[in-house]
Amino acid sequence: MAEDPKAIGEMSFEEALRALEGVVRQLESGEVPLDESIDLYERGEALRKACQARLDAAQARIEKIVQGTGGVPSGTVPFDADGSQ
Template sequence: MTEGQDKPITDMSFEEALRALEGVVRSLESGDVPLDESIALYERGEELRKACQARLDAAQAKIEKIVAGADGAPTGTAPFDADS
């Protein structure tokens, strides 16, 4: 059984989800997993990948909204869903 296989993805931190995804990949690459389990692992891996990508996208959006002052130095941040 791979790490994080039973824990709901929504309860995982980014780091936990990434470790679980790495575990899924290792299991699938080993070739020692029966077909039905491989399919379940692949589905779990895809859900983990989507969750990680969503968190990375949200983090990138926040970073892109850093507010710069007249001198170009960061003066704070703005919510990524706020109008510019």
């Protein structure tokens, strides 16, 4: 398996998504030996979690948009990841 030189935590969302798509293509091909398939699956799961975390953070930021009079967005409120807001 050609390992991506960049650690998952250092990837942008788009890079992680492309890497995940590559893992899925390799696994779906059915041409990967079992041991390599297991490694690919584990990497794919780590990539999926990283992508989901980025999507969750983006959604939280969007949900914090403050609406002013007339329902027009007037700014944002900083997202507090520990949920104290």
